[in-house]
Amino acid sequence: MERRDFFKKTAAIAGATALGSSTLEAATTQQPIDNRKVSPVAFPEKRPLIMYSDRPPLLETPRDVFTSALTPNDQFFVRWHMPDIPTHIDPETFTISVNGLVKKELNISLNDLKTKFEQVEVTAVLQCGGNSRSAFKPIAGGIQWGSGAMGCATWKGVRLKDILDQAGLQKDAVWIGFNGSEKAAYYETPNFIRELELSELDDHVILAYQMNGEDLPYLNGYPLRLVIPGYYSDSWVKMLSNITVTNKYKKLFFMDVAYRVPDNETESETPEKKFPKTKPIKKMNVKSVIGYPTRDSVVSHKSHVVIRGVAWDDGHGIQDVMVSTDGGKTWGKALLDDGKLGRYAYRAFRFAFKPNELGKTTIMTKAISKIGEEQPLSKDIKWNHGGYKYNGIDEVTVEVV
Amino acid sequence: MKKLILVTAVLTSALFAQVNEKVEVPYVPFPVKMGKGFDAIQTHCLMCHSFGYIINQGRQSKKFWHGKVIKMVDHFKAPMDEQAIKETTEYLFEHYGNGKLK
Numbered sequence: 009m010e011r012r013d014f015f016k017k018t019a020a021i022a023g024a025t026a027l028g029s030s031t032l033e034a035a036t037t038q039q040p041i042d043n044r045k046v047s048p049v050a051f052p053e054k055r056p057l058i059m060y061s062d063r064p065p066l067l068e069t070p071r072d073v074f075t076s077a078l079t080p081n082d083q084f085f086v087r088w089h090m091p092d093i094p095t096h097i098d099p100e101t102f103t104i105s106v107n108g109l110v111k112k113e114l115n116i117s118l119n120d121l122k123t124k125f126e127q128v129e130v131t132a133v134l135q136c137g138g139n140s141r142s143a144f145k146p147i148a149g150g151i152q153w154g155s156g157a158m159g160c161a162t163w164k165g166v167r168l169k170d171i172l173d174q175a176g177l178q179k180d181a182v183w184i185g186f187n188g189s190e191k192a193a194y195y196e197t198p199n200f201i202r203e204l205e206l207s208e209l210d211d212h213v214i215l216a217y218q219m220n221g222e223d224l225p226y227l228n229g230y231p232l233r234l235v236i237p238g239y240y241s242d243s244w245v246k247m248l249s250n251i252t253v254t255n256k257y258k259k260l261f262f263m264d265v266a267y268r269v270p271d272n273e274t275e276s277e278t279p280e281k282k283f284p285k286t287k288p289i290k291k292m293n294v295k296s297v298i299g300y301p302t303r304d305s306v307v308s309h310k311s312h313v314v315i316r317g318v319a320w321d322d323g324h325g326i327q328d329v330m331v332s333t334d335g336g337k338t339w340g341k342a343l344l345d346d347g348k349l350g351r352y353a354y355r356a357f358r359f360a361f362k363p364n365e366l367g368k369t370t371i372m373t374k375a376i377s378k379i380g381e382e383q384p385l386s387k388d389i390k391w392n393h394g395g396y397k398y399n400g401i402d403e404v405t406v407e408v409v
Numbered sequence: 410m411k412k413l414i415l416v417t418a419v420l421t422s423a424l425f426a427q428v429n430e431k432v433e434v435p436y437v438p439f440p441v442k443m444g445k446g447f448d449a450i451q452t453h454c455l456m457c458h459s460f461g462y463i464i465n466q467g468r469q470s471k472k473f474w475h476g477k478v479i480k481m482v483d484h485f486k487a488p489m490d491e492q493a494i495k496e497t498t499e500y501l502f503e504h505y506g507n508g509k510l511k
Contacts (some may be wrong), residue, residue: 052432061461062437091457097432105457147467147507149477196486223427227434230427265484 012046016318019142037389039403041142042303046070053225055082060151064088064157064190065227067157071404075316077349077356078131079159081220086227087136087157087241090190093227094247096182097189101368102231108185108253111176118144118217118231120244125166130212132237132352133160133320134244136273137267137289141395146279150396155297155402160318160354165216168209171251180255182206186234189247202243204236212237212352237352238322240289240397242267269341269392276390294321295385295399296329296357296375307406313361315342317402318354319375325351328376331359335370336385336401342373363408439464446500453489453497454481463505470509474501 024239047059050069058068073079099118135158142152151157172184188200212387216235217224224230229246236243269275277283296319301307315333319326329342342357358401363369376382386400441447454463458469466477475498481487482494491495 018461047437049435049437053427058459059437060465061459062434063459064462065434066462066465093434095433142467147469149466149469149473150464151465152467192485194486194488196485197457198486226428226432265480 012195022101032363036145037143037386037391038145039143039400040140040398041152042071042404044068044154051086051227053082054084054227056084057085058154060153060397063091064093066151067227068153069159071154071156071297072299073156073159074318074354075356076299077160077318077345077354078220079161080090081222081225081228084134084159084161084219084225084228085136085157087192088227088246090192090195090197091160092191094189094191097231097247098161099181099231103339104232104248104251106171106175106253108177108251109181109255110172110253111178112174114171114175116171121166121215121217121232125170127164128167128214128228129164130163130214130235130237130352131160131162131349132235133158133234133292133354134241134321135159135292135295137240137242137396138394140398140400143389143398143400144391144395146391148391148393150395158241158297159319160349161219162221162349163214163216164218165232165235166216167206167211168213168215168234168251169211171215172253175253177253181253183257184209185250185252185254185258186245186248187250187252188229188245189249194368198260200245201258202234202245203257203260203354204243204253233289240267240292242289251296252381266394268394269396272375274390275397276392278391289396291322292320293397293399294326294375294377294381295319296373296383296402298371298373298402298404301371301404301406303404303406305406307363307408309363309366311363313363315359315361315371315373316356317342317373318356319344319373320354321377321381322351323352324381325378326355326375327378327380329355329357329359330374330376331357331361331362332372332374333363333369336372339374351374366408368405368407370403372401372403376403437461442504444500444504446496446503449493450500453487453493457481457485457487463501466505468505468507469501470507470511471472471498471502474498474506474511477501 046056059067089258103115119378139157268286270277271285271287300316328340342359345356
């Protein structure tokens with residue numbers, strides 16, 4: 009290069025930097041933030057977790073928990089929308105109401121729920137639609153979660169269908185509204201209500217009072233929550249108080265404004281030009297997260313490391329998890345667990361790794377579903393303004409010493 | 410005998426919660442940047458949510474913060490007048506902004 013050209017180039021680059029704020033910024037995505045520490049403060053029934061807010065409580069599960077298919081209740085993430093959560097619910101007097109377009113209105117006590125209906129269990133992943141949001145650049149609006157706004161538990165309860173059958177749906181019933189007990193500071197603030205179309209609800213949808221064999225923790229929706237396997241958690245209403253059957257869709261903030269992605273094929277848009285039409289986030293895409301090692305792990309040279317993690321999708325099931333220990337140059341198949349927890353659960357995976365070279369190495373995992381859906385590289389994830397549905401190939405860089 | 414039967418009845422129907430008293434969500438102090446407009450933040454924002462909810466949105470443009478404030482007014486029905494909207498937006502952009510207007 010001629011010396012003069014060099015100066016010209018330098019000047020041009022400097023110019024672009026200076027003009028940075030007024031030129032169009034490309035939307036590119038990277039690995040989610042992975043260096044947050046757990047808070048010194050433990051919330052009720054929880055171990056100390058990564059904490060973003062106390063009112064409403066927003067708690068994230070640290071990465072090293074994701075080495076097994078079930079997430080312990082006391083490490084399970086927490087996300088509420090309103091500041092006022094009932095601080096005491098009496099299981100003796102609590103009832104869930106079923107009303108609207110039903111033949112018989114019901115008020116079911118917890119005891120009736122546990123004794124007068126068939127008891128069922130489903131193991132399912134609960135993941136916030138904004139999980140891993142911190143991956144999006146430019147920064148998408150909302151809490152800048154790492155990859156721990158998720159967990160998997162065995163939920164026990166009663167089929168929603170059995171309850172609706174007992175109430176008896178009227179002919180024109182189309183929508184089922186679910187109301188939680190959290191309250192805003194102002195009376196006029198909309199309640200946290202979800203509406204689901206009858207046609208969307210299958211036998212796997214349950215009202216759960218138990219999680220991993222214990223009462224639901226208070227912060228995970230005690231005494232009763234909706235469980236919709238395969239769907240993002242914004243639909244899994246906590247502290248369920250009321251079920252209303254209607255024939256007409258009501259306009260609701262949490263359905264019509266929040267938790268939506270662009271309604272186009274790639275579900276993407278640019279920061280400068282938002283896509284006008286949106287749709288609810290609903291079903292989860294295929295994803296995997298590494299639980300071990302983490303960026304803080306000490307990995308010894310020529311030792312026998314077992315890389316562990318979890319993979320899931322919306323219920324089609326996981327076909328394979330591919331693992332790379334050289335930053336994506338070569339890939340091998342991980343061993344999957346027996347899958348006995350069912351198609352909505354995490355598949356725990358493991359992969360033997362003997363680090364033969366000293367220094368930094370990047371471990372990557374890519375899940376592939378039974379319908380052939382696979383995780384893209386994080387840089388290939390397209391941007392959306394709410395920062396929803398990130399599912400980039402996971403990466404952990406460790407130092408081999 | 411009558412008494413005994415009563416006791417049994419109570420035992421079989423009793424449902425125990427894991428936590429039998431009021432749950433207390435801890436209060437967590439967040440690092441707050443003092444400055445012009447903070448009074449408005451305290452009055453209008455912290456009524457409903459923690460300071461953590463604000464600072465964990467990441468650094469954002471003035472348009473973003475204005476949009477958030479408007480969302481609180483339009484959708485969450487926060488009682489704020491034009492002055493309050495202006496003061497909170499400017500505070501948020503000054504302390505938690507990314508330097509960009511849009």
